Amino acid sequence: MGDRVILHIDCNSFYASVEQVFRPELAEVPMAVCGDPEGRHGIILAKNEKAKAYGIATAETIWQAKRKCPELVLVPPRMDEYRRFSRRINAIYADYTDMVEPFSLDESWLDVTGSQQLFGDGKTIADTIRRRVREEIGVTVSVGVSFNKVFAKLGSDYKKPDATTVFLREDVPQKVWPLPVTSLLFVGRSAAATLEKSHIYTIGDLARADRELLVRLLGKLGDTLCDYARGLDDSPVAKLGDSREIKSVGNGMTFRRDLASEEDIRLGLHVLCDSVAHRLRRSGLRGWTVQVTIKDTNLKSITRQTTLPRATDLSSEMLEAAMALTLANRPAAIRMLTVTVSGLTDDTTGEQTSLFAEEQLPDLDNRRRLEHTLDRLRDRYGWSSVRPGATLQNNLGIDESAPRGADDET
Numbered sequence: 001m002g003d004r005v006i007l008h009i010d011c012n013s014f015y016a017s018v019e020q021v022f023r024p025e026l027a028e029v030p031m032a033v034c035g036d037p038e039g040r041h042g043i044i045l046a047k048n049e050k051a052k053a054y055g056i057a058t059a060e061t062i063w064q065a066k067r068k069c070p071e072l073v074l075v076p077p078r079m080d081e082y083r084r085f086s087r088r089i090n091a092i093y094a095d096y097t098d099m100v101e102p103f104s105l106d107e108s109w110l111d112v113t114g115s116q117q118l119f120g121d122g123k124t125i126a127d128t129i130r131r132r133v134r135e136e137i138g139v140t141v142s143v144g145v146s147f148n149k150v151f152a153k154l155g156s157d158y159k160k161p162d163a164t165t166v167f168l169r170e171d172v173p174q175k176v177w178p179l180p181v182t183s184l185l186f187v188g189r190s191a192a193a194t195l196e197k198s199h200i201y202t203i204g205d206l207a208r209a210d211r212e213l214l215v216r217l218l219g220k221l222g223d224t225l226c227d228y229a230r231g232l233d234d235s236p237v238a239k240l241g242d243s244r245e246i247k248s249v250g251n252g253m254t255f256r257r258d259l260a261s262e263e264d265i266r267l268g269l270h271v272l273c274d275s276v277a278h279r280l281r282r283s284g285l286r287g288w289t290v291q292v293t294i295k296d297t298n299l300k301s302i303t304r305q306t307t308l309p310r311a312t313d314l315s316s317e318m319l320e321a322a323m324a325l326t327l328a329n330r331p332a333a334i335r336m337l338t339v340t341v342s343g344l345t346d347d348t349t350g351e352q353t354s355l356f357a358e359e360q361l362p363d364l365d366n367r368r369r370l371e372h373t374l375d376r377l378r379d380r381y382g383w384s385s386v387r388p389g390a391t392l393q394n395n396l397g398i399d400e401s402a403p404r405g406a407d408d409e410t
């Protein structure tokens with residue numbers, strides 16, 4: 001059987017590009033979309049080409065960016081607008097295949113193996129889509145074409161903006177293996193640091209490394225990365241709309257020591273809610289119901305759930321509900337906690353504002369901005385780049401528990 005043809009499409013400077021569609025004059029000046037433009041601790045979420053020329057980088061603070069470019073124009077993010085653009089862009093992808101899997105608002109994988117007779121080879125389809133998104137939406141995209149999802153993603157990152165990069169199986173040793181391990185999916189800063197200590201710097205080093213060594217160094221992630229580097233990723237591209245089949249999203253954790261204090265419980269729930277919220281946002285879903293399963297030291301478990309006043313994808317809202325449920329049903333000591341959100345909806349237009357007092361809205365908006373900022377940082381630098389400060393000192397075993405993939409989605 002021949003190789004699959006997988007595309008990974010990444011919108012270039014997505015938030016900034018959308019803002020430029022509405023205000024083309026912004027393309028003429030250095031501009032960045034950032035959380036909390038009023039405060040100097042706000043973070044750069046996206047920047048345009050002119051800002052890039054000043055060396056302005058995603059995730060740096062406004063204060064750092066302004067030092068490089070004092071006349072930088074700052075624009076607050078409009079998530080609902082970005083979601084709307086994201087839907088329109090994915091609808092273009094869907095003209096070429098029904099296997100379209102969004103990875104985030106501005107990135108999707110496409111499996112076009114079966115589309116080539118109709119639309120040409122992978123590179124031709126990539127170039128066609130690139131032109132259409134530019135002309136019909138006003139946003140440029142970079143496309144990676146390869147035989148698996150991981151190398152396709154590498155390709156979309158390889159050359160941008162507005163470019164197509166093809167990595168065929170025979171290109172891997174010359175083109176893929178010299179790339180740094182940090183460019184590989186799921187290699188965050190801490191994993192990279194661990195690998196570096198074993199003199200593994202490139203994807204090629206990783207591919208040649210002993211699998212058992214990698215597992216010893218990084219656990220399950222080591223096994224995964226070994227597959228990735230060797231081009232063995234065979235995960236399928238989901239069909240568009242499959243996310244609607246997801247009934248619930250949950251995550252559970254057995255702690256290194258039992259949770260006794262309220263502070264411990266809050267910390268444990270915080271980490272779980274963070275990962276659940278992140279995955280909901282990535283799937284473009286919100287949920288009405290928060291459920292907590294509490295296992296005590298005798299492994300007896302209780303499950304309790306509550307319905308929220310509105311569907312949410314925010315960790316902070318889940319945490320309040322989960323905390324109340326847990327404290328109301330609290331055993332003397334807790335061994336394990338699971339947080340699950342169900343009653344999922346993909347209707348993220350409108351905030352059902354009628355249920356909420358006006359004065360609560362700015363706060364909600366700020367929370368949403370903050371959590372989206374965290375998503376971007378984590379997508380870029382790995383899950384553990386952002387975590388509650390308290391997890392650094394705790395001995396609960398909360399550490400590199402990155403919520404990867406769709407393990408517990410049911």
Ligand SMILES: [Mg+2]
Pocket residue numbers: 010011012013014106107
């Ligand atoms: Mg992008």
